[in-house]
Amino acid sequence: MSAREHDLAGARVQFQNATLAFGHGTRRIETVHDLTLDIAPAEFFCIVGPSGCGKSTLLKAIAGYHRPERGEVLVDGRPSKEPGPDRGMVSQQHTLFPWRTALDNVAFGPKMRGIPAPERQEAAARLLGEMGLSGFERSYPSQLSGGMQQRVEIARALINEPKVLLLDEPFSALDAETRRVMQELVLSIWQTRKLTVVFVTHDIDEAMFLADRILVLSRRPSEVRADLPVAYERPRTLDIAASADFVAIKRRCLELVREGSSGGKFALG
Numbered sequence: 001m002s003a004r005e006h007d008l009a010g011a012r013v014q015f016q017n018a019t020l021a022f023g024h025g026t027r028r029i030e031t032v033h034d035l036t037l038d039i040a041p042a043e044f045f046c047i048v049g050p051s052g053c054g055k056s057t058l059l060k061a062i063a064g065y066h067r068p069e070r071g072e073v074l075v076d077g078r079p080s081k082e083p084g085p086d087r088g089m090v091s092q093q094h095t096l097f098p099w100r101t102a103l104d105n106v107a108f109g110p111k112m113r114g115i116p117a118p119e120r121q122e123a124a125a126r127l128l129g130e131m132g133l134s135g136f137e138r139s140y141p142s143q144l145s146g147g148m149q150q151r152v153e154i155a156r157a158l159i160n161e162p163k164v165l166l167l168d169e170p171f172s173a174l175d176a177e178t179r180r181v182m183q184e185l186v187l188s189i190w191q192t193r194k195l196t197v198v199f200v201t202h203d204i205d206e207a208m209f210l211a212d213r214i215l216v217l218s219r220r221p222s223e224v225r226a227d228l229p230v231a232y233e234r235p236r237t238l239d240i241a242a243s244a245d246f247v248a249i250k251r252r253c254l255e256l257v258r259e260g261s262s263g264g265k266f267a268l269g
């Protein structure tokens, strides 16, 4: 691995006894309680759990938008105190500037960092090509489908050469077919760039298709219900998905999330 490749490879993400909360006193809402977690460099890590348990807050803590009340959130050993280009985030909401073209949206980060126009535009065009959007550089977000807008969002995160890609239910608004294509795209980005990916989803099938590991969280204030390795080769074909072990992991995930949603007790050993 060259020095540059080493520079670009994924970062280690760690939570050390981290408690995440909003507000104070009687208005305090604790989302995540005393979480200790180690996500390896270049791991594809999925988080599932009941609605409102704090999955997005976890991603925001890694991104540096939310500081832990107690404990630490570390990226390559350094506390994540503020957002930075080493952590790119894509969510379900569209956050593209509607008045900028796809190219200018993607080139916006480098523009803010003072990268000259020809260089940033060339990099943005290259990434849009990689996302399958050649020919749409001059299109505005309103002229693109939901899936195409998400491709632009991903390109906008990738142009900063992040070591960690944070994806917050990025495909939940897309139809099943587009969603499957986008999942393949994210896998290919991850495999090519060796990034660490932290992916939040409500969809266990999506997590099973993508993840090296699945973290199942309980209801708020959430704690870890299970941390399940999904050690299957990719692509995960129908044969793999139908195997008894694979189905058993999926079933366990589903039961844990359902119990979490209804407040039931942890029943599986």
Ligand SMILES: Nc1ncnc2c1ncn2[C@@H]1O[C@H](COP(=O)(O)OP(=O)(O)OP(=O)(O)O)[C@@H](O)[C@H]1O
Pocket (backbone or CB within 6 Å): 022, 023, 029, 031, 049, 050, 051, 052, 053, 054, 055, 056, 057, 058, 220
């Ligand atoms: N800025 C904020 N101020 C106060 N409370 C907040 C804030 N952001 C989130 N919360 C609360 O924290 C809790 C966790 O929210 P979060 O969005 O992290 O959950 P989630 O698991 O991602 O939910 P969902 O699956 O529904 O997207 C919720 O109860 C939410 O109302």
